[in-house]
Amino acid sequence: MKTFNEKALKKDLLINAKALGIPSGAARTFADKIVKNVSKTLKNKKIITESDLNRAVLKELNVYNADLAYVYENRDKII
């Protein structure tokens, strides 16, 4: 089970976006949209697993930036 924290997700996305060289204005705009859409997707679920959250975030990220989606998807698979 995972607690969905909008602020933490947005912060994580912005850190990764900055590291990937995505302009901060664009990053802020799509981070807001992603957090909003993920919240909407997960709103009706009583219990959210980590993979539910990852799947929802990845679905949104793939729309905006392929590199960011790749880093998010593989962040725990690097070593």
Add this chain to the structure above:
Amino acid sequence: MVALIQGTLQLAPGVFAYFYHYAIGKHSFKKAHLLSPFFILGIIFTNALIFVTVASLITDSEILRAVMAGIFVALAVVGGVFYYRQGSGSRLYTPRKLASALLSGARNASSAHEAFLLGIVTGFSEVLFTVPLAIMVVLQVRTFESPIIQVGLISLDVFLTIVPFIVIAIMFRTGGNLADIERMRVRNKGFYRLMLCFLFLLLAAGLYNFGII
């Protein structure tokens, strides 16, 4: 050849790339460039410590060389079969708790001493491979009488060990990012696995047949 094997190991470069990525994301390019040498210093410190420990404990003998040949065959199997976990990404044999701790350390390191300590811990996480290789280097270096040559050879090995980190740092400085580096690592997974297996077997065969590489 030992340096080539060390260059093929993926744990420390993976942690370094992750650390560099988060240092840029949480701070700035400048801070990442300033902190990264401390991580590399930590790796060098660990290697130096392993060399000194091995050199003070190991005495060359026929039995030791036979045991080392056996260990290298075992490491060839480990490197070829178990080094990477199954599935996507470049997950390694490392216990998951250790991997999580290293990644968490890489995400949160924000000062020179934290980067240095992360380098040390990362260096020690690969002792399964690095200690036998250090024993091999010490055995070979001892065949030279001049201390200058001995120190020179060990320094050369240490330098070659840090080449992957320099390459990663250059990639970041020239506009590359973690996604590019990770894609490259995943694409070459099979090659690294094959190289590890082949080089360890070559080391074992050389040690067994000739007593010297």
